Amino acid sequence: MTFPTKDDLIDFLYDEARMLDEGYFDDWLALWTEDGHYWMPLDYKQADPIHETSLLYEDQFMLRLRVERLNGARTFSQKPKSRCHHVLNRPFVDEMDHDAGRFVTTTQMHYVETRLDEQFLLALTARHDLVLQDGKLKIAQKRVDILNCDAAFGNIQLLP
Amino acid sequence: MHTPQTRAAMEALVTPYQVHRDLYTSPEIYRLEMKHLFANTWVYVGHESQTPNKGDYFTTQIGDQPVIQVRHSDGEIHVLYNRCPHKGTKIAIDRTGNTGKFFRCPYHAWSFKTDGCLLAIPLKKGYDGTGLDQTESGKGMTAVGAVKNYRGFIFARLAPEGIGFDEFFGDSLSSIDNMVDRSPEGRLEVVGAPLRYMHRCNWKMLVENQTDTCHPMVAHESSAGTAVRIWEEMDQPEGTPKPAAMQIIAPFMSPYEFFENMGIRTWPNGHGHTGVSTSIHADYSEIPGYYDQMVEAYGEERAQQILGENRHNTVYFPNIMIKGPIQQLRNFIPLGADKTLVESWIFRLVGAPDELLARTAMYNRMINAPTSIVGHDDLEMYERAQEGLHADGMQWVNVQRLYEEGEDLEQTAVLNGTTERQMRNQFHAWLKFMTATMPAGQEAAE
Numbered sequence: 001m002t003f004p005t006k007d008d009l010i011d012f013l014y015d016e017a018r019m020l021d022e023g024y025f026d027d028w029l030a031l032w033t034e035d036g037h038y039w040m041p042l043d044y045k046q047a048d049p050i051h052e053t054s055l056l057y058e059d060q061f062m063l064r065l066r067v068e069r070l071n072g073a074r075t076f077s078q079k080p081k082s083r084c085h086h087v088l089n090r091p092f093v094d095e096m097d098h099d100a101g102r103f104v105t106t107t108q109m110h111y112v113e114t115r116l117d118e119q120f121l122l123a124l125t126a127r128h129d130l131v132l133q134d135g136k137l138k139i140a141q142k143r144v145d146i147l148n149c150d151a152a153f154g155n156i157q158l159l160p
Numbered sequence: 161m162h163t164p165q166t167r168a169a170m171e172a173l174v175t176p177y178q179v180h181r182d183l184y185t186s187p188e189i190y191r192l193e194m195k196h197l198f199a200n201t202w203v204y205v206g207h208e209s210q211t212p213n214k215g216d217y218f219t220t221q222i223g224d225q226p227v228i229q230v231r232h233s234d235g236e237i238h239v240l241y242n243r244c245p246h247k248g249t250k251i252a253i254d255r256t257g258n259t260g261k262f263f264r265c266p267y268h269a270w271s272f273k274t275d276g277c278l279l280a281i282p283l284k285k286g287y288d289g290t291g292l293d294q295t296e297s298g299k300g301m302t303a304v305g306a307v308k309n310y311r312g313f314i315f316a317r318l319a320p321e322g323i324g325f326d327e328f329f330g331d332s333l334s335s336i337d338n339m340v341d342r343s344p345e346g347r348l349e350v351v352g353a354p355l356r357y358m359h360r361c362n363w364k365m366l367v368e369n370q371t372d373t374c375h376p377m378v379a380h381e382s383s384a385g386t387a388v389r390i391w392e393e394m395d396q397p398e399g400t401p402k403p404a405a406m407q408i409i410a411p412f413m414s415p416y417e418f419f420e421n422m423g424i425r426t427w428p429n430g431h432g433h434t435g436v437s438t439s440i441h442a443d444y445s446e447i448p449g450y451y452d453q454m455v456e457a458y459g460e461e462r463a464q465q466i467l468g469e470n471r472h473n474t475v476y477f478p479n480i481m482i483k484g485p486i487q488q489l490r491n492f493i494p495l496g497a498d499k500t501l502v503e504s505w506i507f508r509l510v511g512a513p514d515e516l517l518a519r520t521a522m523y524n525r526m527i528n529a530p531t532s533i534v535g536h537d538d539l540e541m542y543e544r545a546q547e548g549l550h551a552d553g554m555q556w557v558n559v560q561r562l563y564e565e566g567e568d569l570e571q572t573a574v575l576n577g578t579t580e581r582q583m584r585n586q587f588h589a590w591l592k593f594m595t596a597t598m599p600a601g602q603e604a605a606e
Contacts, residue, residue, distance in 0.1 A: 040531065043353045051517050052352035053506055053524045055531045061403045062526075065387050069533050075382035077540035152356035152501055153530035155539055 001135050004103065006093050012137050013107055013128065017086040020159050025067035028159075032060060033131060033138045040144045040160070055149070055156075066159075077157060082115040084158040101132035102140075111160040123147035124160055163188050167595040174591045176567070177560040177584065181549040184362040184557070190497035192594065197478060198223025199305075199318040200593040201429075202328045204480045204491060205229050205239055207507070208312045209349040215258045215274060219250075221493060222318055227304060228252050229314055232274045233261060239304045239316045240276045244268075245297040263301070276301035311340045312348055322596065323429075331572060332431035335474035339484035341466045343509035344457040348487065351517060354503040357530045361542035363479060363494035364586070366502060369538065370473040370481040370490075371434045371582040373419035374561070376412040379541055383533040384412035401445075408523050409534070411440035422472065422577040428570050430477025430589025432582035436574055439472035441485035447515045457511075475582065477589050486520050490528065498546050504528035559583040 001008065012031075019028040039049045040056040049057040058066065069075055087110040095104035104127065111122045129141040144160050163169050163186065173180040173189075182189050203222045206229045210218045217230040219242055226242040228251065242250050244265040251263045251272070262279050264271045271279040278300035281287065292298040305320040313336055315325065340348055359366065369375065376384070387409045391402065402410070423436030435441070454463035471484050479492040487507040495501055506520045527534045549557070562579035569588040575581055 042355065042525075042529075046352075051514055051521060053355055053504070053521050053529075055355075055525060055529050057522075057525060059403070059405070061390070062405050065383070065390055065405075066533055068390065069382050069386045072382045072386055074385075075537070076379065077382075077536040150353060150356070152358040154358050154360070155536050156531045157536055 001132070001137070003098050004132065004137060006096070008137070009093050009096075009103055009105055009130065010091050012130065013091050013105060013126075014088060016139075017088055017109070021083075021085055025070070029060070029064060029067065031137075031139050032063070033133060033140050034060060036060065036139050036141060038063060038142050038144075038159075040146065042149060044145075044149055055146075056144075070158075077155065080116065082113055082157045084114075084160075085112040086110070086160075087112075103130040103132075103137070104128070105130065113156065113158055113160075115155075115157070118154075120154075122156075122160055163192070165192060165598055167598050167600045170591055170595050170598065174587050176565075177563045178556040178558050179587050181555050181557060183587075183590075184364065184546065185497055185549050187497045190362075190494070193494070194223040194225075196597060197590060197594045198225070198494075200322050200596045201478050201589075202308065202315040202317050202323075202325055203478065204476065204489075205307075205314040205316050207348065207350045207489075207505070208237055208309060208314060209507075210256065211237060213258065215260045216256070217252055217259055217274075218256050219252050219254070222304070222316055223494060225318060226250060227316070230259070230263075230274050237307065237309055237314055238275050239307045239314065240301045241304065243301075244270060245278075245299070245301060246270050251301065272301050276303050311336055319597070323593075328429050329431065329476070330427055330429070332427040332429075332433075332474070332476065335433055335471055335482060335484055338466060338469045338471065339482060339487060339507070341458075342454075342484065342487070343511055344453040345511040346457075347510040348507040349510055351506050351508050351521075354491075354505045355524060355529050357502040357504070357528065357535065357539075359500040359502055359539055359542055360498055361500060361539075361546040362497055363492045363500040364590075365542045365545060366492045366500055367475060367477075367479060367481070367586060368559075368583045369542070370475050371424060371432060372580075373422075373424075373434055373578050374416070375541070376419075376440075377415065379537045380412045380534055382537060384409050388413055404519070404522060405526060407444055408519075408526055411443065412534070414440060416578065419577045423574055424577050424579055424582055425572065425574045426569065426582050426585045427572050428589075429592070430586045431475060432585055433471045433474035434577060434582075435470055435472030436577070439470040439485070441472060441483070442470040444485075444519065447513050447519075450513050450516065453512065475586070477586055478593075486523050487516070488520060488524060488528075502528070559587070 038056055038058045042054050070078055089108040091105045091107040093105050107126045109124050111124050125145045127143040130137050131140045173182055206218045206220055211229055211231040214231050214233050217228050219228050228240045228242045230238050232238050242252055244251055249265055249267040251265055262271045262273055269282050273279050304316045304318050306317045308315050308325040340346055391406055422438050424434050425436050426432035474482050481490045489505045491503040493501040504524055506524050508517050559580040562576055569585045
């Protein structure tokens, strides 16, 4: 891939959501750049991921730890396992800079997570900063804003 | 089950080394806790930096009581019940804000000075000759029983009479002192919104867990143990700096001996802390420039003394925990016998490098968030316990580890870090402040 089309970008985002829903976490980790970060702010329109509390701000080490833990023999909060489900609105492609190989998308989605008798719904806005590396799209940063980020939550165990 | 509201009935639920499960599951005990325990003790309200200017307010609750922390026109912080003396409408709805020189009820526009005194009522002639000024409603918003600002931390006692602040906390205030002293300017500031994590379990399970040093290597093996394994598999050359996340999470896998040796100190009235000689916070990397700032502010000897303390979790009975070495406060707000809201706050050490704040924020999201891989397993344990306690075959909860007959919980003690003495200390204080204003015997009940 040299010049990804708008459809290529949108397909990438749908594929990513499917990997998370179906639990293909190794494939999902391979989508990231080495220094990519997954950020889920705590505050509405939060600007600083480092010097304020966030729900998540994780590098590749932490993301790997997060998904490997899900399958651990003594991961008690995953006995039984959670399942999740993303419903994506058609993503907006906000920036396409072919010269720099940088692309920005915004995707509104509904995220459902369930375990045992409980199920909850989150309304999300995900911003992806994508880059082209060796002809492949990679995630350089993913920011997920939860509509009710200031609400009190129980466990959110999988990846919105 | 109906529990009489007497000291004798409460004493029957707490023995020196076990407590009855009703303390966790009974809605009636919960209601009595709100009425007695949370009224007779000094409960944390908020930090003064949340209301820095005159008219700034912050809404929260003490037990189940809605309150407002507000900075009055004389600069002092007041704590008022958050209800209009007229019809009961909550006066302040936002979590924070500035009300200017007075509060104004949104329902009928009764207004009040920021110390609660009634200021004005529209069409006041309608009350002429009615005797309103002789009623409680005519006086204004009610203040809580007593308020203390200790080095920026605002505590309140709902009951007008009762134990004094200094007597209640005693030497335990040294943990707050240490956290504040870690600022070269001796000042803390709350940063950002708190994490808000809902737990379907009794609030006391969370408080007990703060000094439970025999659970990390078990319940958190899935997170901390996996982190250690992944780091080893990465097979980095000797001396490669560990990811910052590893510094925070790996110590949770420390062996039992580490926790035994780090020690526990208990103080009277239910306060205590883990990490007397060392703690899981002791091996964090140095932040460039910070030590020099501390030496400049305090002199070398005092700076070393302040930074040499590595207290892990300090419980202030009944329902907060602070972590001095990383400037955090967790507030375990009881919402029901089986429902607790945990708020986790972080502080900036005023004048210290931003890297310290970055570490604090990282710790908070890694350990205390609803998305935390550490928190997930803790919550799982609490909720399993909340369900398991309904088993009628066994109705007592055991807190006997390193119990010695005749232990005197009115005395300060430093012991093996795996003792459950601090939990026993909390139940001892629970009984004391639950019953402080209850009639003694069965016959006096109802």
